[in-house]
Amino acid sequence: MSTDPFSDVLRLTEAKSVMAGGFAVGGTWGLRIPKPNLIVFAAIAKGSCWLRLDSQPKKPLQLHEGDVGLLDGSTRFFIGSSLDAPALDVEPSDMGGRVEEISANPDTVVLIGRVSMHPSSAALLTDVLPPRVHIRASSPKAAGLRWLVEQLLEEQRTKLPGTSVASEKLAELLFVQILRAHVANGSALPAGWLRATGDERIMRALRSIHEEPGRAWNLDDLAKAAAMSRTRFAVQFKAVAGIAPLAYLGEWRMRLAQKSLREDATSINELARSLGYSSESAFSNAFKRITGSAPRVYRTTERAG
Numbered sequence: 001m002s003t004d005p006f007s008d009v010l011r012l013t014e015a016k017s018v019m020a021g022g023f024a025v026g027g028t029w030g031l032r033i034p035k036p037n038l039i040v041f042a043a044i045a046k047g048s049c050w051l052r053l054d055s056q057p058k059k060p061l062q063l064h065e066g067d068v069g070l071l072d073g074s075t076r077f078f079i080g081s082s083l084d085a086p087a088l089d090v091e092p093s094d095m096g097g098r099v100e101e102i103s104a105n106p107d108t109v110v111l112i113g114r115v116s117m118h119p120s121s122a123a124l125l126t127d128v129l130p131p132r133v134h135i136r137a138s139s140p141k142a143a144g145l146r147w148l149v150e151q152l153l154e155e156q157r158t159k160l161p162g163t164s165v166a167s168e169k170l171a172e173l174l175f176v177q178i179l180r181a182h183v184a185n186g187s188a189l190p191a192g193w194l195r196a197t198g199d200e201r202i203m204r205a206l207r208s209i210h211e212e213p214g215r216a217w218n219l220d221d222l223a224k225a226a227a228m229s230r231t232r233f234a235v236q237f238k239a240v241a242g243i244a245p246l247a248y249l250g251e252w253r254m255r256l257a258q259k260s261l262r263e264d265a266t267s268i269n270e271l272a273r274s275l276g277y278s279s280e281s282a283f284s285n286a287f288k289r290i291t292g293s294a295p296r297v298y299r300t301t302e303r304a305g
Helices: 005-013 142-158 163-184 200-211 219-225 230-241 245-263 268-274 280-291 295-304
Strands: 016-025 030-033 039-046 048-053 061-064 068-071 077-080 099-101 108-116 132-135
Touching: 005 200, 005 245, 016 039, 016 163, 039 048, 039 061, 039 142, 039 163, 048 108, 061 132, 068 142, 068 163, 108 142, 108 163, 132 163, 142 163, 200 219, 200 230, 200 245, 219 230, 219 245, 230 245, 245 268, 245 280, 245 295, 268 280, 268 295, 280 295
Parallel strands: 016 099
Antiparallel strands: 016 108, 030 077, 039 068, 039 108, 048 061, 048 077, 068 132
């Protein structure tokens, strides 16, 4: 793969961000969005509004101009001018990428995007995110986010040739920047790979694993890459990544194996060797232990589907 675990995970999950659309509203308004089952983000291009998750009804969040919110997609949510505003049911996938002017003289403009992922690896992202992420306009990374939002709005206004492609690329970059800002803000992240990317020393070990996933890594090698003592490294890695270093190595190998089995014609024996296993049997046992399925069964099932 590469020495950039952050990019590796996004590529492996096949994360694709698109602008579902947006709305320009004024007065009293409310929208109720059904459980998306996809990561959703909302950018406040103008004005302010309230956001409330059904899973956290007593913890509403007020979003102001320049703020960006990211939701893990696990629950229905409400967005509106006030928490008691009557709500209209809206499905983001029906927006068609357009910014709809819902009322005359709008004072609030909200853009909504969604992130699709491959079902087999989506948990790599959803499991490391809290139900909601809030990036304030005052945060150090907000200027870049604001520029992207402005460019997305400009694409909507001008409708120049290539608008669809440009909007897709901007939405993808916006999602990456939201994740970066979340890590940089030092927010309370659940243990996992995303939190680990914010730890400079642990990140060195992650880079080593991702650069050479087939190498016969041991704890001493990875601790040396992180410039830490063996014991301190093991404790710190598990604290931030939520898993022991060699267990992370094993799970990452299996993620790579799943992708290869779905997409490539590589034989299982060749795949086993490339990922550091001494035999096809050893690889098959590890694959079944971690994924719950034998490699041949997984390949046949995925390709048939």
